[in-house]
Amino acid sequence: MKRLLVLAAAATALFAQAQTFPGSKPISIVVPFAAGGPTDRVARDLAEALRKPLGGASVVIENSAGAGGTIGATKVAKASPDGHTLLLHHIGMASSPALYRKLQYNTLTDFEYLGMINEVPMTLVGKPQLPANTYRDFENYIRANAGKLNIAHAGLGSASHLCGLMWQAALNTKDAMTTIPFGGTGPAMTSLIGGQVDVMCDQTTNTTGQIEAGRIKAFAVTTAKPLSNNKLLKDYPTLQEMGLKGFNLTIWHGLYAPKGTPPAVLKQLNDALKVALKDPEFIKKQEGLGAVVVNDGRIEPAAHKAFVAAEINKLKPVIEAAGKYAD
Numbered sequence: 001m002k003r004l005l006v007l008a009a010a011a012t013a014l015f016a017q018a019q020t021f022p023g024s025k026p027i028s029i030v031v032p033f034a035a036g037g038p039t040d041r042v043a044r045d046l047a048e049a050l051r052k053p054l055g056g057a058s059v060v061i062e063n064s065a066g067a068g069g070t071i072g073a074t075k076v077a078k079a080s081p082d083g084h085t086l087l088l089h090h091i092g093m094a095s096s097p098a099l100y101r102k103l104q105y106n107t108l109t110d111f112e113y114l115g116m117i118n119e120v121p122m123t124l125v126g127k128p129q130l131p132a133n134t135y136r137d138f139e140n141y142i143r144a145n146a147g148k149l150n151i152a153h154a155g156l157g158s159a160s161h162l163c164g165l166m167w168q169a170a171l172n173t174k175d176a177m178t179t180i181p182f183g184g185t186g187p188a189m190t191s192l193i194g195g196q197v198d199v200m201c202d203q204t205t206n207t208t209g210q211i212e213a214g215r216i217k218a219f220a221v222t223t224a225k226p227l228s229n230n231k232l233l234k235d236y237p238t239l240q241e242m243g244l245k246g247f248n249l250t251i252w253h254g255l256y257a258p259k260g261t262p263p264a265v266l267k268q269l270n271d272a273l274k275v276a277l278k279d280p281e282f283i284k285k286q287e288g289l290g291a292v293v294v295n296d297g298r299i300e301p302a303a304h305k306a307f308v309a310a311e312i313n314k315l316k317p318v319i320e321a322a323g324k325y326a327d
């Protein structure tokens with residue numbers, strides 16, 4: 001009888017929590033990279049689009065950068081599962097299990113999956129002072145200057161790191177460039193523009209404005225097909241066209257809650273995400289930066305999780321072939 005009463009009380013508490021969610025307490029979206037970069041950009045646009053479907057709730061961004069996104073992800077995995085702390089993360093959710101052999105969380109079992117958000121192509125870019133203007137000249141320049149150049153990334157396990165690894169492995173120039181880690185490609189971009197770093201592979205959500213303004217040089221896109229619908233990037237070659245057989249890298253972002261968040265709260269968050277992803281203003285902002293907002297079954301938590309599980313399996317051999325680990 002006593003046990004039954006305890007269970008009933010727990011069920012009532014959970015129900016009451018779901019009834020009042022989100023209440024007056026803000027919802028914090030943890031971005032595991034520095035402010036001003038591509039993940040931060042998606043999160044800030046999404047936070048705005050989520051406010052209305054969450055009944056006017058305050059949705060704030062918390063940048064928790066470091067270790068290629070794994071510090072922020074750890075923080076959310078260990079946060080109180082009440083729906084008030086969420087994680088917005090990218091492909092690093094799937095690359096870090098192969099890169100970090102001692103992760104403090106299990107990607108598939110320590111989170112509730114809330115749905116995918118967008119897909120973003122990457123661009124191979126260089127500092128404005130580089131003498132090359134085409135991809136071919138750029139590649140020749142890298143080979144001719146092996147050991148003298150550097151490549152920026154947002155930490156081991158970040159999207160920029162993964163892209164740099166795959167690109168250098170495909171070129172067979174594994175250690176031709178020194179890698180310089182930043183807390184995110186927002187600050188790395190400042191150094192690229194300033195000429196302190198030579199090369200970077202970064203998402204179009206961070207590079208578009210800088211290429212447009214002529215502050216950096218773009219050489220190629222990382223997608224399998226040319227970006228024919230992108231006014232700015234449609235004439236840049238793909239790395240496959242440049243001879244890097246099979247090269248195909250697109251970054252994706254998803255939303256997560258700590259494991260154990262009540263199902264009713266998860267449903268509210270997923271419903272709100274679905275509304276946000278249809279918000280014309282959100283779509284317009286994302287498309288303007290070359291991103292494609294998810295408009296398929298991966299908005300459902302189970303499909304999101306299945307997609308990440310498949311990406312983990314896909315990336316493991318790629319990372320092992322590149323032969324680099326974070327620990």
Ligand code: MLT
Pocket residue numbers: 033034037038039040092153154157158159160161183184185186202203
């Ligand atoms: C990355 O390379 O993973 C991203 O650009 C991270 C960021 O948002 O800065």
